[in-house]
Amino acid sequence: MIHYEGMLDETSGQCLMDMIMMSSVSERVKRKDTRKWCALAIELIDNAIRYNTTDHISFYWEMNESGLVMRLKNTATAKDAERLRDSVERLKAMTPEELETEFRAQMLNGEFGDKGGAGLGMIQIIRKGVRSLEVVIVRRGEDHYICETFIDAKPE
Amino acid sequence: MSESLHIAVTRSTPLVRFEPVNGKFEVTGISTPINSFGFYSQLIQWLDEHAGLITSGSVFRFDLPYFNSASMKALLILLQKIKAISDTGKNLEIEWLVRDEDEFMEEAADSLQELLGMPIRQIRE
Numbered sequence: 001m002i003h004y005e006g007m008l009d010e011t012s013g014q015c016l017m018d019m020i021m022m023s024s025v026s027e028r029v030k031r032k033d034t035r036k037w038c039a040l041a042i043e044l045i046d047n048a049i050r051y052n053t054t055d056h057i058s059f060y061w062e063m064n065e066s067g068l069v070m071r072l073k074n075t076a077t078a079k080d081a082e083r084l085r086d087s088v089e090r091l092k093a094m095t096p097e098e099l100e101t102e103f104r105a106q107m108l109n110g111e112f113g114d115k116g117g118a119g120l121g122m123i124q125i126i127r128k129g130v131r132s133l134e135v136v137i138v139r140r141g142e143d144h145y146i147c148e149t150f151i152d153a154k155p156e
Numbered sequence: 157m158s159e160s161l162h163i164a165v166t167r168s169t170p171l172v173r174f175e176p177v178n179g180k181f182e183v184t185g186i187s188t189p190i191n192s193f194g195f196y197s198q199l200i201q202w203l204d205e206h207a208g209l210i211t212s213g214s215v216f217r218f219d220l221p222y223f224n225s226a227s228m229k230a231l232l233i234l235l236q237k238i239k240a241i242s243d244t245g246k247n248l249e250i251e252w253l254v255r256d257e258d259e260f261m262e263e264a265a266d267s268l269q270e271l272l273g274m275p276i277r278q279i280r281e
Binding site for chain 2: 010
């Protein structure tokens with residue numbers, strides 16, 4: 001279990017990713033699932049580093065025999081928060097075949113966003129079978145949103 | 157040495173060692189930079205400028221314990237560059253390390269191979 005409240009920048013984000021990857025060597029959970037879950041946690045943290053509008057996040061990660069619970073809370077602009085929420089809803093409505101088409105299109109377009117994103121993080125999470133991904137956004141100011149991402153995944 | 161490319165490892169970027177004289181091209185380490193394309197564009201530019209030095213039999217070896225999806229996209233662009241050099245008639249090999257039956261890495265290699273249209277040999281350690 002990891003519960004972190006504090007600063008998030010590229011360095012502290014990397015520390016969190018390292019800790020999560022360390023947990024993938026645990027004997028208590030099936031390897032196949034742990035590795036996948038670690039990869040998607042990395043995507044969420046990576047996303048938060050890019051789009052967080054303050055230097056603070058809240059991150060909770062608990063992985064055991066019954067599954068994974070992950071919660072990440074960060075701030076974002078209205079545009080980025082709404083785009084994340086809408087993107088996740090759109091991707092979750094896709095069939096596996098449509099997700100594969102979307103993945104291919106994003107991989108092959110050669111484009112990166114202003115903040116260095118590749119448009120792949122959420123596709124990868126849902127494509128890897130984690131449809132329990134939920135995004136809740138709450139407006140806190142003119143251009144200031146709290147963005148909360150949840151995952152509650154069960155072993156395959 | 158000036159015709160080699162050496163980039164030191166950092167917490168979020170891999171070690172890069174491109175040595176055309178030995179036919180060895182290695183990318184080794186975690187890859188989670190925020191500006192992934194910025195990092196890999198150095199390698200792509202080097203390949204553009206030094207393609208003539210790369211000989212048949214050269215091996216490009218990728219050993220990435222984990223990476224973010226932006227790195228995966230940037231890696232595909234790098235691999236496309238390698239394929240373009242290979243398509244000029246040079247026999248190049250791409251190796252991709254997979255440790256501990258890591259399914260995530262296997263799937264990444266499979267996806268990249270399919271998108272690239274060139275074999276990526278998975279080396280299991």
